[in-house]
Amino acid sequence: MGVPVLVLGASGSGKSAALRNFETEEVGIYNVASKPLPFRKQMMVVNHANYDRIKAGLKSNKLKCYVIDDSQYLMAFGLFARAKEIGYQKFTDCALDFYNLVQTVINDTSKDTVVYFLHHIDRDDSGHVKAKTSGKMLDNQLTLEGLFSIVLLCETDGKKHWFTTQSDGFTTAKSPMEMFPEQIDNDLKLVDNSIREYYGFVNNLEKENEND
Numbered sequence: 009m010g011v012p013v014l015v016l017g018a019s020g021s022g023k024s025a026a027l028r029n030f031e032t033e034e035v036g037i038y039n040v041a042s043k044p045l046p047f048r049k050q051m052m053v054v055n056h057a058n059y060d061r062i063k064a065g066l067k068s069n070k071l072k073c074y075v076i077d078d079s080q081y082l083m084a085f086g087l088f089a090r091a092k093e094i095g096y097q098k099f100t101d102c103a104l105d106f107y108n109l110v111q112t113v114i115n116d117t118s119k120d121t122v123v124y125f126l127h128h129i130d131r132d133d134s135g136h137v138k139a140k141t142s143g144k145m146l147d148n149q150l151t152l153e154g155l156f157s158i159v160l161l162c163e164t165d166g167k168k169h170w171f172t173t174q175s176d177g178f179t180t181a182k183s184p185m186e187m188f189p190e191q192i193d194n195d196l197k198l199v200d201n202s203i204r205e206y207y208g209f210v211n212n213l214e215k216e217n218e219n220d
Contacts, residue, residue, distance in 0.1 A: 010066075010117030011203060012110050013124045014153060015171075015196070016139055016180070017162030022169035022194040023126040024077055026162065027051065029197035036071045038062045040085070041078040058082070059105055063112045072121050073200055079125040080140045082106060087142045096145060103149035110155045120209040122200055127152075129161075137161065137179045153180040158187075158203070162194050169194040 017023045027035065028047045037045075038057035045051060054061060062076060076082075083102050090098040113123045128140040139152040153159050161172040161181040172181045173188040187206045192198065203209075 009115070009119045010113045010121035010123060011158070011207070012113040012156055013122060013158045013160070013199070013203070014139065014156040015124055015126045015160050015162060016129050016137070017126075018129055018131075021162040021164050023162045025169065026171075026194040026196040026199075027075060029195055030073070030200075034071070034197075035073045035075055036065060037075045037077055038065065039077050040081040043078070058085075059109060063109060063116075066112050066121075066123065067116045069117050069121060072118070074121070074123045075126060075196070076109075076123065077126045078128070079106075080128045080142075082109070083142045083146065087146075099143075099145040100149055102142065103146055106152070107150060107155065120204065120207075122203055124196060125156075135178050139180065153182075158183050160199065171199065 015023055015026070025046050027037070027045065028049065030051070032049065032051055035051065037051055037053045038061070039053050039055045040057050042055040045053070054065065057076070059082060066074060083106055086102050086105060087098060110125075113121070117123070129137050130140045131137050141147055141150070141152060159180055159182050161179050163170055163172055171188075171192050171194050172179065172190065173183045173192060174190050175181045184206065188199075188202060
């Protein structure tokens with residue numbers, strides 16, 4: 009039973025840069041928009057990633073950590089491909105496709121697998137922040153943050169970048185009690201270590217090795 013984690017942030021807030029401290033062999037990156045990473049380190053990247061390629065890779069479960077970069081484009085590209093279709097069915101299908109991807113993480117990966125969805129935000133006129141989708145019709149089908157127990161918000165003041173881990177009433181950030189401080193560095197390796205420590209994944213692996 010894998011752990012899906014939603015990482016929200018505006019473009020340029022530091023979501024992709026948060027991957028910088030992973031070692032190359034630690035993480036598999038599914039790059040939906042095929043944009044270059046914002047650092048020099050070479051990583052294991054699958055460009056032009058779509059639902060089928062991502063789900064196949066997750067089910068093979070060769071790694072314990074995966075990242076889906078710009079996951080909102082999975083929805084956008086799916087709707088672009090069906091732009092000429094009339095009716096609501098394409099929005100229902102779009103919501104279902106994303107839901108099924110999250111369920112693949114939960115049901116088809118090992119209990120110590122963590123998958124990060126890096127995702128853009130929408131901000132309304134009142135300043136409330138939520139995960140970006142492809143419009144109100146899709147929002148009526150799916151509350152994206154409801155599929156995740158951990159939602160981090162990547163923010164910047166132009167000089168430094170950080171993750172907000174709990175909501176202030178204007179965001180959908182959330183995390184289990186005592187997993188993180190309210191604000192941490194935008195370092196997904198640090199986040200990954202904290203999640204694994206919180207859920208005792210290391211100890212579980214040690215126990216499995218003892219039983220082999």
